[in-house]
Amino acid sequence: MSADGKTGLQLRSLIKKSGELEISLLNVPTREPSADEVVVRVEATPINPSDLGLLVGAADMTTAKESGTKDSPVITARVPDAAMRAMAGRLDESMPVGNEGAGVVIRTGLSEAAKALMGKTVAMIGGAMYAQYRTIGAGECLVLPQGTTPAEGASCFVNPLTSLGMVETMRREGHKALVHTAAASNLGQMLNKICLKDDIGLVNIVRSPQQAEVLHKIGAKNVVDSTSKTFMDDLTRALVETGATLAFDAIGGGKLAGQILTCMEAAISRNAKVYSRYGSNVHKQVYIYGGLDTGPTELNRTFGMTWGIGGWLLFQFLQKIGPADAARLRQRVIAELKTTFASHYTKVVSLQEALQLSHIAIYRKRATGEKYLIKPNKG
Amino acid sequence: MSADGKTGLQLRSLIKKSGELEISLLNVPTREPSADEVVVRVEATPINPSDLGLLVGAADMTTAKESGTKDSPVITARVPDAAMRAMAGRLDESMPVGNEGAGVVIRTGLSEAAKALMGKTVAMIGGAMYAQYRTIGAGECLVLPQGTTPAEGASCFVNPLTSLGMVETMRREGHKALVHTAAASNLGQMLNKICLKDDIGLVNIVRSPQQAEVLHKIGAKNVVDSTSKTFMDDLTRALVETGATLAFDAIGGGKLAGQILTCMEAAISRNAKVYSRYGSNVHKQVYIYGGLDTGPTELNRTFGMTWGIGGWLLFQFLQKIGPADAARLRQRVIAELKTTFASHYTKVVSLQEALQLSHIAIYRKRATGEKYLIKPNKG
Numbered sequence: 001m002s003a004d005g006k007t008g009l010q011l012r013s014l015i016k017k018s019g020e021l022e023i024s025l026l027n028v029p030t031r032e033p034s035a036d037e038v039v040v041r042v043e044a045t046p047i048n049p050s051d052l053g054l055l056v057g058a059a060d061m062t063t064a065k066e067s068g069t070k071d072s073p074v075i076t077a078r079v080p081d082a083a084m085r086a087m088a089g090r091l092d093e094s095m096p097v098g099n100e101g102a103g104v105v106i107r108t109g110l111s112e113a114a115k116a117l118m119g120k121t122v123a124m125i126g127g128a129m130y131a132q133y134r135t136i137g138a139g140e141c142l143v144l145p146q147g148t149t150p151a152e153g154a155s156c157f158v159n160p161l162t163s164l165g166m167v168e169t170m171r172r173e174g175h176k177a178l179v180h181t182a183a184a185s186n187l188g189q190m191l192n193k194i195c196l197k198d199d200i201g202l203v204n205i206v207r208s209p210q211q212a213e214v215l216h217k218i219g220a221k222n223v224v225d226s227t228s229k230t231f232m233d234d235l236t237r238a239l240v241e242t243g244a245t246l247a248f249d250a251i252g253g254g255k256l257a258g259q260i261l262t263c264m265e266a267a268i269s270r271n272a273k274v275y276s277r278y279g280s281n282v283h284k285q286v287y288i289y290g291g292l293d294t295g296p297t298e299l300n301r302t303f304g305m306t307w308g309i310g311g312w313l314l315f316q317f318l319q320k321i322g323p324a325d326a327a328r329l330r331q332r333v334i335a336e337l338k339t340t341f342a343s344h345y346t347k348v349v350s351l352q353e354a355l356q357l358s359h360i361a362i363y364r365k366r367a368t369g370e371k372y373l374i375k376p377n378k379g
Numbered sequence: 380m381s382a383d384g385k386t387g388l389q390l391r392s393l394i395k396k397s398g399e400l401e402i403s404l405l406n407v408p409t410r411e412p413s414a415d416e417v418v419v420r421v422e423a424t425p426i427n428p429s430d431l432g433l434l435v436g437a438a439d440m441t442t443a444k445e446s447g448t449k450d451s452p453v454i455t456a457r458v459p460d461a462a463m464r465a466m467a468g469r470l471d472e473s474m475p476v477g478n479e480g481a482g483v484v485i486r487t488g489l490s491e492a493a494k495a496l497m498g499k500t501v502a503m504i505g506g507a508m509y510a511q512y513r514t515i516g517a518g519e520c521l522v523l524p525q526g527t528t529p530a531e532g533a534s535c536f537v538n539p540l541t542s543l544g545m546v547e548t549m550r551r552e553g554h555k556a557l558v559h560t561a562a563a564s565n566l567g568q569m570l571n572k573i574c575l576k577d578d579i580g581l582v583n584i585v586r587s588p589q590q591a592e593v594l595h596k597i598g599a600k601n602v603v604d605s606t607s608k609t610f611m612d613d614l615t616r617a618l619v620e621t622g623a624t625l626a627f628d629a630i631g632g633g634k635l636a637g638q639i640l641t642c643m644e645a646a647i648s649r650n651a652k653v654y655s656r657y658g659s660n661v662h663k664q665v666y667i668y669g670g671l672d673t674g675p676t677e678l679n680r681t682f683g684m685t686w687g688i689g690g691w692l693l694f695q696f697l698q699k700i701g702p703a704d705a706a707r708l709r710q711r712v713i714a715e716l717k718t719t720f721a722s723h724y725t726k727v728v729s730l731q732e733a734l735q736l737s738h739i740a741i742y743r744k745r746a747t748g749e750k751y752l753i754k755p756n757k758g
Contacts (some may be wrong), residue, residue, distance in 0.1 A: 005498065009610055053656045054656050071490075078526065089648070089651065089654035089655070090654040090656075092381070095652065138435075140415060252680060253680075269468070272468060275468035275469040275472065275474070276468070277432045277433050277436075277469075278692055278694075288680070289684075290682065294675045294680075296637075296678055296679045296680070297677070297678040297679075297680060298675045298676070298677055298678075299675055299676040299678070299688075300675045301631060301667070301670065301673075301675070301676060301678075302464075302465055302678075304690065305690035305691070305692040305695075306667075306690055306695065307689055307690050308688065308689030308690075309678075309685055309687065309688050309689065310686055310687030310688065310689075311683065311684035311685055311686050311687075312684070313657055313684040315657075316660060316684075316685065
């Protein structure tokens, strides 16, 4: 790191053809801004579940080893042979990591738009945020309101826009209420705040009584625990109450997505007068947006013929709704950054600390409630 | 059966609360036609895979027994306890069976439209076709061209409209080619004829070299055998060749739907320049329209985030496209009834014969190539 920001540390993840994962910090030159770009000193960048895929890939972290020095730590681990096929696209390519972050503009290109950002605190999305400096288009910077710290603005995009995107998807696809799994997460809590504020029915599915408690405390109305013996009945009852026919599932693997569809169909058919062996004609949809369980998704198809399951990705959603609507969502995030969209971090670390196995062991678990913030310029 | 058609035999399927399936023939009065209705003497009605669900339900046919008399046979079988939940909507209700059929109008209501059909040979869809007489709306009858026998017109709807519906869905959802599973079926052969005629890429997935041969004989270009060791590579190659990103799956259970998505993603990503851990941004879709394998669908999700799986049902598809477009599809079926949409039957039986265990054992297997036609008024 140079004081003028001409060079800086950048976290890199590399999977070698030999099957070895290597995570390290490189000292790289900061790319000079073109006319419409600025250089941001990254002050805060979160570790989201969506960052872990690129960071550790399919490596078996029980084989992970620390080496290098305290200032320049290196993590290595084995990628199981069976998982190498899925890594084919990134082999032997050293990849920067970090979807989003916030910082201060320290240098700008010559355009008016770029120059106007000088000294401003901005939020960013676009990868390579686990770094001390990031060169980025002026138009891609979201200027944070005065009095907002980079830490407060670091998680401006992924969780806030994902939770708003779920509600927007619900409206656009003609559903009236939502189901969310892994619902006690940071994202899940945001979604609850949005739904309470906008008066939208939301069924929260959690995996422990403790997680249920977290949601009850913030005023969640419908919380069901998938580890309870009465789960299917509890879920069906909540679906009858809310009329939810759309679910967003962060878990992906296992039977949960299918169970949600089964309970939706049971809730819809509860008052059916006529038997149809094809089930109801109400469309039931589950979008899988995460993979907390990387195992196979298992659908027993006891939910008629009117259903869909698919992947859901924030970037594609934003592209689909177009720039005007995307800007409207971003404006809402900024307006409610310290309320609805406030993120809570359980740990703040430097880039070097982020590469300590003791920390990796914690943030890799993606345990509900745990959330790390990296401060790349933390002294 | 009365000579004037005032009463006639009707096949009924009943699942009792006790867990017993009973299939029998009832002698029922023919409902008198209202002004806009006609009475059709049903001359030919096929046993489609889509009829079997209502006919035998979830019964375990290894427990099936014949009783009654030759003229009035009765089949009974046990429904496994685990399957009774899915049967809840039809318990203790004696249900008529048979989606489609054709026959001759023998009596009409007083409206002009109804009277115009007197003596005509018509095709019908709407259930309760496994019967000697069927009262039905004049507007629901499709008049067959002169020189068409009821046997030739009996399968006018389900297979022809389903295969046309697949091609129409492909066009409407922006795909350029198709994948079809269980592709050597009657339906699959029709789909091949349509695609050859309309110059549409079609990848046929079959489950044996014999089935592959059936398709090669009718000119199918891309045939891959899922039992081959090189299946995944063969399928990927065919997907590269055709550019198919939409599949219709008659099988439902097992890994096939997920394998198709995996190969589609591999075909799309073959020339990818940039690694994305979310996979390609090309939408890949599988519609499950049958359940030859009633086991769970297993998705390993090795196909990125841009995908969908869902149910597909002819009736809902026709509703969605609206009456004008549905009529256009029906017109094409009539125009090509003896070519593209010709059905082939391996066995012709009476209603009584359809209730012989030796026949049930054959048509229940839904074996590719086997197809039964019932002639309810066969002497």
